[in-house]
Amino acid sequence: MSTPSSESSDTLGAPYEPRDDRLDPGLSAIMSERRQLINVAYRLLGSLADAEDVVQETYARWYAMPRERRDEIASPGGWLTRVASRICLDLLGSARARRESYVGQWLPEPVPDHREWADARSGGRAADPADRVTLDESVNMAFLVVLESMTPAERVAFVLHDVFRYSFAEVSEIVGRTPAACRQLASSARRRIRAADAPAPTPAAQRAAVVRSFKEAWEAKDIGALVGLLDPDAVGVADGGGLVSAVPLTVGSEHVARQLVMIINRVPDLTILERTVNGEPGLVIEHEGAVASVVAFDFAGDRIRRFWSVRNPEKLRPWTTG
Incomplete structure (x- = not known):
């Protein structure tokens, strides 16, 4: 699967540049959600380039709405996460077909730590903290490889509930299934993780x-x-x-x-x-x-x-x- 970076993406168009925050006082609050969206999308897709494209598309959809409609949304962060997660769900549905034509073994994209990320993305200048992936046990390579064995719905339900602590009611709005069905999806995902036979953590x-x-x-x-x-x-x-x-x-x-x-x-x-x-x-x-x-x-x-x-x-x- 070819995954160009958002700077040169021909999948979702040129990088979206929102309007000046002097004209949109809520811009800073909206853009502060970027780091959360990158973290969710990367764990759902296993591809940093695709995650960046998803976030770009999510913001494009936000600003495509009339100002009056945006003002009616009580939780812009929740809206952005739901939209980004739905885009990821759609991408996961088509990813399996794309990876069948991938040459050799497909692996998730590795990410450096924050300081290495800053060096890599900005030539040693301070990188935007919003572009960082939070590095914890839910992003190590072994975990991401197990996520690849899950169905798209299992992966979304598990990551959003077990990793990011969204309720099953919230997950159901994204996956398009009942909260009870989402609970079952997450349970099935946990069984896949247990089946991976992970050893006791090494210090x-x-x-x-x-x-x-x-x-x-x-x-x-x-x-x-x-x-x-x-x-x-x-x-x-x-x-x-x-x-x-x-x-x-x-x-x-x-x-x-x-x-x-x-x-x-x-x-x-x-x-x-x-x-x-x-x-x-x-x-x-x-x-x-x-x-x-x-x-x-x-x-x-x-x-x-x-x-x-x-x-x-x-x-x-x-x-x-x-």
């Missing part, structure tokens, strides 16, 4: 230490050390989107370790950097000064049980500093 400091050891072993091309850091049934997944090469699904600690060493042997001038990826310790791989891959991890105790390497350049735009 943050321990996760960071494992990633650092993994980086050092990879740089040293130490297959034995890599095997010791990987779960015996470790899985590695790469997403190149057909735009760059990507190693197919790799399973088993020794196989994964040998693939990693093969990669660094083929491209010996890689630079491996420790970075926060979706709120978790991760790695950024640079080649000739450009970001070539962002790697997120899932842990089982002091070992890595899964990692996801996002190589599709269209999904790495937030990490670009040039």
Whole structure:
């Protein structure tokens, strides 16, 4: 799936620029909802570029209404969230068909932490806080990958209720089903999460230490050390989107370790950097000064049980500093 950024989107048109707030005193309050909308849309879609487009379209619909109609809306923030969520629901319905034609494995777009985001989006200048994705457990890569297994209605009901604490009555207005049906959708989504068999959480400091050891072993091309850091049934997944090469699904600690060493042997001038990826310790791989891959991890105790390497350049735009 091609997901251009909102700056160059040909899906929803040019970025919407609302009127001067001197002519619209409510503009500041309306625009203050942007961060919430980005956070909701990113979790619903797993695509930051698509989330930005959804928010742009949501504001366009708000300002397309007559001023009198806008003034009648008691909760503009609630209206914006409902509209953005409905747009996401429609996009999720068509996403499965689009991803069937996607080359290779589709993975969610990784996001950097706030400081890295500021650097990536504004060349080191202060970024608009409204453009930030709040990094918590509901945005780590393992969680987003499980969300991909849900139906669109399950995903919307679960994310809005369990993550953002909207009532099932509010969710029903978005999904177009009864509150009782939305409760069942969220319950079904929770069963999918339990079925993912997530291990007990590993402490943050321990996760960071494992990633650092993994980086050092990879740089040293130490297959034995890599095997010791990987779960015996470790899985590695790469997403190149057909735009760059990507190693197919790799399973088993020794196989994964040998693939990693093969990669660094083929491209010996890689630079491996420790970075926060979706709120978790991760790695950024640079080649000739450009970001070539962002790697997120899932842990089982002091070992890595899964990692996801996002190589599709269209999904790495937030990490670009040039």
